[in-house]
Amino acid sequence: xxxxTQPRSVSGSPGQSVTISCTGTSSxxxxxxYVSWYQQHPGKAPKLMIYDVTRRPSGVPDRFSGSKxxxxxxxxxxxxxxxxxxxxxxxxxxxxYTFALFGGGTKLTVL
Amino acid sequence: EVQLVESGGGSVQxxxxxxxxxxxxxFTFDAYAMHWVRQAPGKGLEWVSGISxxxxxxxxxxxxxxxxxxxxxxxxxxxxxxxxSLRPEDTALYYCARDQTSKFDHWGQGTQVSVSS
Numbered sequence: 001x002x003x004x005t006q007p008r009s010v011s012g013s014p015g016q017s018v019t020i021s022c023t024g025t026s027s028x029x030x031x032x033x034y035v036s037w038y039q040q041h042p043g044k045a046p047k048l049m050i051y052d053v054t055r056r057p058s059g060v061p062d063r064f065s066g067s068k069x070x071x072x073x074x075x076x077x078x079x080x081x082x083x084x085x086x087x088x089x090x091x092x093x094x095x096x097y098t099f100a101l102f103g104g105g106t107k108l109t110v111l
Numbered sequence: 112e113v114q115l116v117e118s119g120g121g122s123v124q125x126x127x128x129x130x131x132x133x134x135x136x137x138f139t140f141d142a143y144a145m146h147w148v149r150q151a152p153g154k155g156l157e158w159v160s161g162i163s164x165x166x167x168x169x170x171x172x173x174x175x176x177x178x179x180x181x182x183x184x185x186x187x188x189x190x191x192x193x194x195x196s197l198r199p200e201d202t203a204l205y206y207c208a209r210d211q212t213s214k215f216d217h218w219g220q221g222t223q224v225s226v227s228s
Contacts, residue, residue, distance in 0.1 A: 003155070034213040038156070045206060045221065046148075046156065051214040089156050093213045099146070099170045100158035100215075 004029065004090055006103035013111045017078040020106045022090030023071060028101050030071035034093035037066060037075045040105075041086045049088075050075060077108070085110040113137040113217045115207045120222035127197055131222055133190040133207030141165075141185035144210035147192050149203035150221075157203075160192065161210065175201075197226045 005023040012018040022029065022037075029035060035053045038046035048057050050066035053073060063079045073092070077084055090103040119131040133145070146161040160171045160181040169181055180193040190207055202225050208215035 003157075032213075036214040038215070040156075045218040046215070047218075048214060048216050051211075051216075057216065091156075091158075091215070096168070097170055098172070099161045100148075100213075102148075102156040102158060105155040 004092060004101055004103035006088075006090060006106045008104070009107045009109065011109040011111055012077075012080045014080050014082065016080050017076060018080060018108065019074050019076045020088055020090075020108070022073040022075070022092075022103045024073075024092050024101065025071055028071075028092040028094045028098075029068065029073050031095075032093045033068070035066065035068055035073040036091045037064075038089045038091065039084075039086045040089065046089065080110050082110050084108060113209065115209065115217060115219035117205060117207050117219045117222035120205065120224045122225040122227070123197055124228050125198055125226055127226075128193070128195045129197065129224060131192040131194065131205055131207075131224070133219060135188045135190065135207075135209075138209070140188040144168075145183060145190045146208045146210055146215065147181065147190075148206045148208050148215065148218075149201075149224075150206070151200075151203040154203075159205070162190070194224070197224075199226050202226050 037050040040046045053068045094101045114136045116134045147159040162181045178196045182191045204221040206221045207219040209217040
């Protein structure tokens with residue numbers, strides 16, 4: 001199966017909102033409510049930010065939110081802060097044999 | 112505190128083998144499925160393989176199927192990845208990750224694998 005499709009980069013000014021899209025197919029994103037999002041700063045391990053499409057782990061600011069429509073999931077970050085600058089990856093459950101599909105990653109730049 | 116510590120990476124020639132290990136602590140290891148996820152230099156994340164808590168269910172990405180074998184030893188709180196017939200395209204940082212119901216909620220810091228002649 002092919003990776004999920006994300007924009008290569010997005011940017012926004014402090015305090016603004018940005019949305020990162022993640023497009024899959026009816027066999028992955030569209031089939032399951034198991035979409036998660038990960039934040040990765042340079043040289044660091046990924047960190048879970050959103051799971052089950054819309055849920056936030058404890059400790060993740062409520063500025064981060066997730067949604068899904070059809071085969072496309074989205075991550076919205078509101079009230080952008082400098083520390084939000086990072087790479088973001090979406091991930092979808094793909095079934096028993098292709099457990100997880102990742103997006104190609106989106107680099108968020110805070111201007 | 113949940114900790115995942117990978118080891119076993121290194122530099123090898125194409126066609127050779129490596130065995131990665133992931134030592135888990137701070138949680139009940141045998142209650143969770145576990146996975147390997149890799150990241151090639153400057154590239155994105157790629158799921159490699161996963162194993163259920165009791166090893167009954169195992170899955171591999173097509174890119175490694177037939178060459179890599181995932182296993183675990185619950186008595187030792189350890190996860191393994193046996194990598195055979197390594198190729199240059201297997202060069203990556205390999206992460207061990209805990210599966211909390213179809214999400215990777217904890218990650219190790221990774222172990223580097225380089226395959227070149």
